[in-house]
Amino acid sequence: MKIISLWLKSKAAVIGWTAGFCAIFAAVFALYHLPLRAVAYPAALCAVLGLCLLAADWSRTFRLHRLLRQIRAADDVTLAELPAPASPEERDLREIIDLLARQQKDALALQSAHYRDRMEYYTVWAHQIKTPIAAMKLRLQQADSPLARQLSADLLRVEQYVEMAMNFLRLDSGVNDFVIAEYPLEPIVRQAVKRFSGEFILKGLRLELAPIGFTAVTDEKWLGFVIEQLLSNALKYTPSGSVTVGVEGPGTLFIRDTGIGIDPADLPLVLERGYTGENGRLDRSASGIGLFLCREICRQLGHGLTLESAPGRGTTVRMTFRRPSAGPE
Numbered sequence: 346m347k348i349i350s351l352w353l354k355s356k357a358a359v360i361g362w363t364a365g366f367c368a369i370f371a372a373v374f375a376l377y378h379l380p381l382r383a384v385a386y387p388a389a390l391c392a393v394l395g396l397c398l399l400a401a402d403w404s405r406t407f408r409l410h411r412l413l414r415q416i417r418a419a420d421d422v423t424l425a426e427l428p429a430p431a432s433p434e435e436r437d438l439r440e441i442i443d444l445l446a447r448q449q450k451d452a453l454a455l456q457s458a459h460y461r462d463r464m465e466y467y468t469v470w471a472h473q474i475k476t477p478i479a480a481m482k483l484r485l486q487q488a489d490s491p492l493a494r495q496l497s498a499d500l501l502r503v504e505q506y507v508e509m510a511m512n513f514l515r516l517d518s519g520v521n522d523f524v525i526a527e528y529p530l531e532p533i534v535r536q537a538v539k540r541f542s543g544e545f546i547l548k549g550l551r552l553e554l555a556p557i558g559f560t561a562v563t564d565e566k567w568l569g570f571v572i573e574q575l576l577s578n579a580l581k582y583t584p585s586g587s588v589t590v591g592v593e594g595p596g597t598l599f600i601r602d603t604g605i606g607i608d609p610a611d612l613p614l615v616l617e618r619g620y621t622g623e624n625g626r627l628d629r630s631a632s633g634i635g636l637f638l639c640r641e642i643c644r645q646l647g648h649g650l651t652l653e654s655a656p657g658r659g660t661t662v663r664m665t666f667r668r669p670s671a672g673p674e
Contacts, residue, residue, distance in 0.1 A: 525563065
């Protein structure tokens with residue numbers, strides 16, 4: 346009904362002028378005392394012809410409207426699919442559309458070039474910064490002292506932040522290097538735990554690692570990053586107590602800590618991009634990117650990721666995996 350209303354409004358001037366001309370002829374005939382039938386008959390013929398022309402115009406307008414709606418609903422629209430202009434106004438609008446399309450194409454090309462430049466810079470930067478990090482780790486391994494252990498833990502977080510930045514850029518660009526296969530989960534978990542062994546000792550936290558006897562369809566490298574990030578969060582927000590890693594039911598891995606927990610108001614949002622919540626305001630180094638990356642990686646790998654937490658009672662993160670019988674995608 347809306348299209349009919351708009352079409353009638355666009356033809357209101359033509360209809361009005363036609364009715365006005367008929368009224369003028371009728372008034373002139375009446376002033377000269379001429380028989381009104383002489384003007385009524387041609388006026389009726391003109392009205393019928395006008396209605397036929399309006400019907401033809403409505404049919405053309407409706408067909409064009411339906412075609413444009415179909416084009417708009419398509420996933421991939423090109424300018425070649427637009428109908429040819431049938432009036433000077435349509436031709437002018439088509440030229441404006443062509444101009445806007447060229448401007449958008451140029452803007453996207455410029456944005457893509459800038460993004461490639463940034464990716465190249467950050468990639469080079471990440472490789473360059475790994476050299477001093479490796480050198481510092483080597484020197485700290487030779488000095489066994491409380492200060493050296495603290496610096497090693499801080500250096501591990503620096504290394505994590507570098508990996509987080511690179512993984513964020515890769516996922517944000519839609520580019521990844523997933524190698525999906527069946528992997529035993531326990532070696533991946535143990536490798537992640539081993540990286541944080543020094544921090545467990547430094548903070549005096551107890552690690553409870555249960556046997557993980559199942560195989561997951563996943564990517565070893567990216568899953569290792571997710572588990573490391575979850576362990577890092579558990580260590581960061583657990584001042585005392587323990588961190589437990591184990592299995593709940595078939596295909597579910599959990600990481601449970603006895604830390605400060607998450608406020609109920611923050612729990613539905615902590616997986617969102619850039620959201621830090623109450624804990625993030627206490628720890629100003631929080632970026633709100635780590636858990637977002639975990640969620641996105643798990644989504645792309647086909648894993649489930651859920652959090653359960655309460656203030657002062659710790660946090661439990663659960664990851665669910667596809668069964669190996671489903672096969673890699």
